[in-house]
Amino acid sequence: MNWNLSPPSDGVSRRSFLAAGAAGATVATSGCIDSVRSVVDQSGYNQLSLSITTVPADADRQNVRIARRLEQRLEQVGIDVTLDMRSRSELLETVLINQDFDLYVGLHPADYDPDFLYEALHSTYASEAGWQNPFGFTNMAFDTRLEAQRRTDGTERIDHVQSVLRGLAQAKPFEPICLPDETRVADADRFDGWSDGDLATRHGYLGLEPADGVDQLRALLTSGRTTMNLNPLSATFRKQGTTIDLLYDSLGSERDGTVEPWLAESWEWANKPTDEKTSGDATAKRTATVTLREDCRFHDGTPVTADDVAFTYRFLRDTSLGRAHVPSPSPQYRGHVGIVDGIDVEDDRRLSITVTSNREVGERVFTVPILPEHVWRKRVDQHAATGDFTAPQGRWSVVTSNNVPPVGSGPYRFETRTEDESLVLRRFEDHFTLREDVSLPGPTVDELRFSVDPGSVSSIDRVADGDADLTASVLGAHSLGTIPDSSAIERLESPSRMFYHIGFNVRNAPFSNSHFRRAITQLLDKEAIVEDVFYGNATPTATPVTGEWVPSSLEWNGEDPVTPFVGSDGELNVEAAKSAFETAGFRYDDNGRLLGGY
Numbered sequence: 001m002n003w004n005l006s007p008p009s010d011g012v013s014r015r016s017f018l019a020a021g022a023a024g025a026t027v028a029t030s031g032c033i034d035s036v037r038s039v040v041d042q043s044g045y046n047q048l049s050l051s052i053t054t055v056p057a058d059a060d061r062q063n064v065r066i067a068r069r070l071e072q073r074l075e076q077v078g079i080d081v082t083l084d085m086r087s088r089s090e091l092l093e094t095v096l097i098n099q100d101f102d103l104y105v106g107l108h109p110a111d112y113d114p115d116f117l118y119e120a121l122h123s124t125y126a127s128e129a130g131w132q133n134p135f136g137f138t139n140m141a142f143d144t145r146l147e148a149q150r151r152t153d154g155t156e157r158i159d160h161v162q163s164v165l166r167g168l169a170q171a172k173p174f175e176p177i178c179l180p181d182e183t184r185v186a187d188a189d190r191f192d193g194w195s196d197g198d199l200a201t202r203h204g205y206l207g208l209e210p211a212d213g214v215d216q217l218r219a220l221l222t223s224g225r226t227t228m229n230l231n232p233l234s235a236t237f238r239k240q241g242t243t244i245d246l247l248y249d250s251l252g253s254e255r256d257g258t259v260e261p262w263l264a265e266s267w268e269w270a271n272k273p274t275d276e277k278t279s280g281d282a283t284a285k286r287t288a289t290v291t292l293r294e295d296c297r298f299h300d301g302t303p304v305t306a307d308d309v310a311f312t313y314r315f316l317r318d319t320s321l322g323r324a325h326v327p328s329p330s331p332q333y334r335g336h337v338g339i340v341d342g343i344d345v346e347d348d349r350r351l352s353i354t355v356t357s358n359r360e361v362g363e364r365v366f367t368v369p370i371l372p373e374h375v376w377r378k379r380v381d382q383h384a385a386t387g388d389f390t391a392p393q394g395r396w397s398v399v400t401s402n403n404v405p406p407v408g409s410g411p412y413r414f415e416t417r418t419e420d421e422s423l424v425l426r427r428f429e430d431h432f433t434l435r436e437d438v439s440l441p442g443p444t445v446d447e448l449r450f451s452v453d454p455g456s457v458s459s460i461d462r463v464a465d466g467d468a469d470l471t472a473s474v475l476g477a478h479s480l481g482t483i484p485d486s487s488a489i490e491r492l493e494s495p496s497r498m499f500y501h502i503g504f505n506v507r508n509a510p511f512s513n514s515h516f517r518r519a520i521t522q523l524l525d526k527e528a529i530v531e532d533v534f535y536g537n538a539t540p541t542a543t544p545v546t547g548e549w550v551p552s553s554l555e556w557n558g559e560d561p562v563t564p565f566v567g568s569d570g571e572l573n574v575e576a577a578k579s580a581f582e583t584a585g586f587r588y589d590d591n592g593r594l595l596g597g598y
Helices: 061-076 088-098 116-121 140-151 154-171 242-247 306-317 359-367 373-384 456-464 477-482 514-521 526-532 574-583
Strands: 002-004 038-040 046-054 080-085 103-108 174-187 216-221 252-255 258-261 264-269 274-278 281-292 340-345 350-356 412-418 422-427 447-452 489-495 499-504 538-540 594-596
Touching: 046 061, 046 088, 061 080, 061 103, 061 477, 061 499, 061 526, 061 574, 088 103, 103 174, 116 140, 116 154, 140 154, 154 514, 174 456, 174 514, 174 526, 216 456, 242 412, 242 422, 252 359, 258 264, 258 359, 264 359, 281 306, 281 359, 306 340, 306 350, 306 373, 350 359, 456 477, 499 514, 514 574, 526 538
Parallel strands: 046 080, 046 103, 216 447
Antiparallel strands: 002 340, 038 046, 046 594, 103 499, 174 489, 174 499, 174 538, 252 258, 264 281, 274 281, 281 350, 340 350, 412 422, 422 447
């Protein structure tokens, strides 16, 4: 069976004549405020007014404290500000699906590979729903560099990524603030091996060594979202997707930045890419021959076959399976599967996957959850049979339903749940990791129970008292001082790939003005935010990625290298900050209010 999945619009042939390093400029629309709320003064001029969308303190204390600091700074420079408080799911729906916001403060999920910037910034996704480009940002120079980093390897790819980062630091469709330290605590007496795997992935829950007689792992969540929705396609309920990783297998599993075979027994890439010419651009197509592990099954007993894998990639490209008038890609994995050019199924265990990218980006394709065709096709068929069928991206029931009970093939299967209270998973005894000839960590306890405790401090206390084994959610920075100094409590720390940021809706003025966005980012004292909001348990940053990808010009050296805080010792230089807004094309009235208009 062969399915050609080549997309005509994923941008690989787009050209740009803007030179490298000039990617920072977007068209400045200096001062127009057509879609922003207004407060009219007696002279008939409009005071610039905006809202900051954020979550309440009980959802993320750091998030709302950043928002309040920004609110205070904006008011100091004469802007009328309101905080738009929403639950985490509501915030994600507002920003990712409805795209109805001015600016927001949030925690971006990022990824292990900088290719996530492609889906975050490429023009192809500017009008789509999901984590891909929620800002509505469009820029041909960015597109060219984002496409180039997908096609190149080694130092050439690093150069293209660094060019994107330099342009991002100038254009600022979003502004990274800091990368929080991830801290959890675990019971050191009931389990060994906590530090062997990342608890943000499936590996943190597999291969643990329980003490004698321990057959249940009791994990605490500070949010009930996981108990309410187990749909791997949902963009509004998932954050890091650990439970999805436990319920669903993927062909490969990322560990320490490398994708290793998981459900796939192996894959082999063709020695040389196929060079084709498309609109004058060289496009490297690579093909991986994938062999699945033998005799794997979904939780309902149905065999996992190469047809299910091929179906998954087709389905993620269009969740209507061609039945709607226009394709409806999955918001959650749009960027991953967009490079899949074709799939050829050879038999039940073997298939070839052709991608239009380099090998590193191509292997991101192997990290999506493999879905049972017989379950998801039936759901689409039922909806398509209702008559005039549409499947609005990110909004129709196949994508938004809670998917309870979920049917995957992962190391744990669904047992039961109580909304906003608990989720219980049971070891899947037929999982391939439990076979003697497979040298991968597998589930070592019969039951994995997630219980909701909204407080970080109370969660720590429950682990210390022996009432729980692990704080599965990242602990709030304010609670870390309450962790007891005890040999029975293991403190688990790891740097985060996620980053706190401010996102701008650049579709609408004045946020379509890059100078206006830059003026706002200069109100942020990132060093002070790390100390005051995170109590030092975070790293300020000028970029959304770390390590070798960061150009020397954007390395953090005590202040933001492009838009440093306008002030000193935590105090805003109000006059200097106002001058930046005037440079952006705005002016002030006699009462110090920033006015919209020319």
